[in-house]
Amino acid sequence: MLIKQASDLRESEVTPRELYLRRREFIGAAGATAAVLATGVLAPGFADAQNPAAQKLTNLKKSPFNTDEKMNSYRDVTTYNNFYEFGLDKGDPARHAHSLKPRPWTIKVEGECAKPGTYNIDDIIKWFPLEERIYRMRCVEAWSMVIPWNGFPLADFVKRMEPTSKAKYVEMRTLVDMRQMPGQTEPALQWPYREGLRMDEALHPLALFAVGLYGEVLPNQNGAPIRLVVPWKYGFKGIKSIVSVKFVEKEPLNTWQQTRADEYGFYANVNPDVDHPRWTQKSERRIGEFFRRKTLPFNGYGDQVASLYAGMDLKRQY
Amino acid sequence: MTHTQIMRRVVKPVAFLVALQPAGWLLYNAFWGDLGVNPVETITNHTGIWCLRFIGITLALTPLRWITGFNPLALFRRMAGLFAFFYGTLHFMTYFVLDHSLQFGGVWEDVVKRPYITAGFTAFVLMIPLAITSTQGWIRRMGGKKWNLLHRLVYLTAAGGALHYFWKVKLDTTSPIYYAAVFGVLLAARLWQAASKRQAASAVAAARVAKA
Numbered sequence: 047m048l049i050k051q052a053s054d055l056r057e058s059e060v061t062p063r064e065l066y067l068r069r070r071e072f073i074g075a076a077g078a079t080a081a082v083l084a085t086g087v088l089a090p091g092f093a094d095a096q097n098p099a100a101q102k103l104t105n106l107k108k109s110p111f112n113t114d115e116k117m118n119s120y121r122d123v124t125t126y127n128n129f130y131e132f133g134l135d136k137g138d139p140a141r142h143a144h145s146l147k148p149r150p151w152t153i154k155v156e157g158e159c160a161k162p163g164t165y166n167i168d169d170i171i172k173w174f175p176l177e178e179r180i181y182r183m184r185c186v187e188a189w190s191m192v193i194p195w196n197g198f199p200l201a202d203f204v205k206r207m208e209p210t211s212k213a214k215y216v217e218m219r220t221l222v223d224m225r226q227m228p229g230q231t232e233p234a235l236q237w238p239y240r241e242g243l244r245m246d247e248a249l250h251p252l253a254l255f256a257v258g259l260y261g262e263v264l265p266n267q268n269g270a271p272i273r274l275v276v277p278w279k280y281g282f283k284g285i286k287s288i289v290s291v292k293f294v295e296k297e298p299l300n301t302w303q304q305t306r307a308d309e310y311g312f313y314a315n316v317n318p319d320v321d322h323p324r325w326t327q328k329s330e331r332r333i334g335e336f337f338r339r340k341t342l343p344f345n346g347y348g349d350q351v352a353s354l355y356a357g358m359d360l361k362r363q364y
Numbered sequence: 365m366t367h368t369q370i371m372r373r374v375v376k377p378v379a380f381l382v383a384l385q386p387a388g389w390l391l392y393n394a395f396w397g398d399l400g401v402n403p404v405e406t407i408t409n410h411t412g413i414w415c416l417r418f419i420g421i422t423l424a425l426t427p428l429r430w431i432t433g434f435n436p437l438a439l440f441r442r443m444a445g446l447f448a449f450f451y452g453t454l455h456f457m458t459y460f461v462l463d464h465s466l467q468f469g470g471v472w473e474d475v476v477k478r479p480y481i482t483a484g485f486t487a488f489v490l491m492i493p494l495a496i497t498s499t500q501g502w503i504r505r506m507g508g509k510k511w512n513l514l515h516r517l518v519y520l521t522a523a524g525g526a527l528h529y530f531w532k533v534k535l536d537t538t539s540p541i542y543y544a545a546v547f548g549v550l551l552a553a554r555l556w557q558a559a560s561k562r563q564a565a566s567a568v569a570a571a572r573v574a575k576a
Contacts, residue, residue: 121401122401125401126402136402187534189402189405234535305535324478324532325478331402333402336404337465338462338463
């Protein structure tokens with residue numbers, strides 16, 4: 047697969063307003079019928095039961111990064127995941143996330159950048175064309191799925207904020223609100239959930255800000271209204287329901303590293319050669335399959351991302 | 365029918381059927397494709413937790429008999445123990461077949477490298493001699509004293525099982541600690557009983573010495 051380096055993209059190439067206007071023209075001209083049709087055409091294979099009440103996302107760009115592996119069902123993706131803000135069981139997010147209010151929603155951008163501020167999620171989504179990204183997702187617990195996300199490259203968002211030369215890392219935080227996130231009444235983790243990426247990781251074209259799933263607005267339990275997806279890293283790097291993005295000079299302390307530093311690191315790259323201290327990472331169970339399959343370095347995205355870590359000892363910096 | 369006959373012919377078969385329910389639940393839900401998004405995980409967790417529960421029931425029957433004075437409880441000890449072994453076997457086989465595709469090498473690597481597997485595997489293996497010698501014939505052949513001594517291995521199985529569970533969970537250790545605490549209390553009850561028996565015996569001996 048040929049990968050275009052993210053740094054080749056100029057601001058003009060990703061001018062978001064243009065596309066936003068084009069989309070409105072399209073919808074305006076063709077009307078609701080065409081929009082419905084387009085959903086069907088642009089989202090083949092999405093027939094399997096989704097949320098009829100969810101807002102559909104149209105005009106999704108196809109991505110060269112899509113895997114052609116069999117996708118997990120909408121039910122798999124939305125009823126089995128970790129989101130400790132709603133409880134520790136993998137069924138808890140689907141059961142309890144109805145209390146989350148993904149609108150109105152703002153993201154506070156701060157730190158080493160030229161465009162700090164508080165941005166409305168509805169504006170952010172209009173800045174960039176939405177894409178479909180079918181990615182493998184590998185959980186640190188040794189199970190995996192194939193998920194059709196919808197979103198835009200994190201790189202586009204980062205560049206728009208014009209980070210300064212001092213910005214070496216991006217730190218992100220999840221909402222803290224016990225009434226919306228009942229799991230936060232328990233000190234299971236130290237809230238807010240925090241994650242981070244090195245700047246070159248954040249600028250990598252594979253890193254995604256997801257706002258949708260299966261051609262629909264992201265369900266609450268999967269991290270509405272906006273979440274991070276970093277397919278070459280373990281799933282816990284994909285911080286959900288993000289309210290804050292901060293450009294910082296020092297490596298941020300992510301929540302799982304803070305909780306158990308011997309088991310979870312900052313990088314958390316999928317690596318079959320570095321076992322979890324308590325279980326193997328050599329293999330995984332793809333949800334929907336009975337036998338385990340081999341885990342691939344960088345979750346199979348090594349061709350694209352291995353160069354980011356040239357010269358690093360990934361056994362030590364796990 | 366006498367009370368004993370009722371226990372043996374009615375209550376025991378009913379208890380047997382009740383004890384099969386967790387397995388029935390698995391079969392029923394497997395048949396309807398209702399074991400959740402990750403069925404292998406559901407099967408593994410379900411059989412594992414029921415193994416631990418039956419270990420707990422097995423260990424609890426004797427102290428419960430002391431407390432209630434209801435001696436027929438002893439009739440259910442073997443059955444409870446064998447059900448612990450039954451669910452433990454299902455648990456191990458799920459892991460052996462679906463995680464390791466029947467390859468002993470992979471299991472052995474886990475046993476050597478991963479403490480939670482070491483603990484769980486040890487607990488399972490220790491149940492095998494107990495299951496084999498659970499018959500009347502073996503009790504006769506071994507003699508009550510030796511047999512009792514061997515069957516104290518069940519406490520190692522309990523400890524191994526609890527540790528296995530504790531080391532496996534990602535974060536929330538509430539449930540494993542609860543199981544470990546129950547096992548601990550049941551072991552303490554036995555130790556306490558043994559100590560008071562010894563005390564009584566030495567009191568009798570002391571009384572004899574005093575008389576003489």
